Amino acid sequence: MRYDSHMAVPAGSPIDSRALVPLPPKDVAMAIKGKQSIGQIGITLIVQDVAAAADFYRDVIGAEEIRRSFSHNHGEPAGPEALGAELSLAGARLNVAKENPRWREAPRPDWPRSPTSAGASSGFLIVYVDDVDAVFARAVAAGATSLAKDQGPQETYWGDKAVRIIDPFGHGWVIQSRLEDVEEADLAARFEAQRARIRASRTAQPA
Structure with missing residues (x-):
């Protein structure tokens, strides 16, 4: 045919x-x-x-x-x-x-x-890089935008430093670097600890 x-x-x-x-x-x-x-x-x-x-x-x-x-x-x-x-x-x-x-x-x-x-983008491509901060800086300089308002890569409770961006052509990416290896059994406690830190930081901010 x-x-x-x-x-x-x-x-x-x-x-x-x-x-x-x-x-x-x-x-x-x-x-x-x-x-x-x-x-x-x-x-x-x-x-x-x-x-x-x-x-x-x-x-x-x-x-x-x-x-x-x-x-x-x-x-x-x-x-x-x-x-x-x-x-x-x-x-x-x-x-x-x-x-x-x-x-x-x-x-x-x-x-x-x-x-x-x-x-809109319909999904994300996820890639690990050696230096997420450097890649993020290059991406923003080339026209990409962060999905977290005014924020660059952040440390996560699962052991990565990551950022979500939309590239200049509309496709979504998760760019991340591995900081430490984390056991699955430790994730719940690490999540609660991170959430507590976020709450504390919000409480400490002036009204």
């Missing part, structure tokens, strides 16, 4: 394939040597600016860039704009795909789109 471009719809389908969100470039997450392997997770983030997003995930988050795609299909002339990018992050394949600018014309309202178009 032939498919139009790399839209997920058979050629000749009554659905207008031009209005659908394109799948990642054909090299991404397919049965090609050196690509995603069995048991390895692959994540595709849909964005409006592939080049800027790939730069951010490489330079700020610390992903290793593998390649960028500038054409929809193999053998087609490359255009000036990156349409997809493939990166490696913490053992996973991180794919970045350009949002179809005509997604509003799709016959179904639930086709994937960028968080910018959807109005």
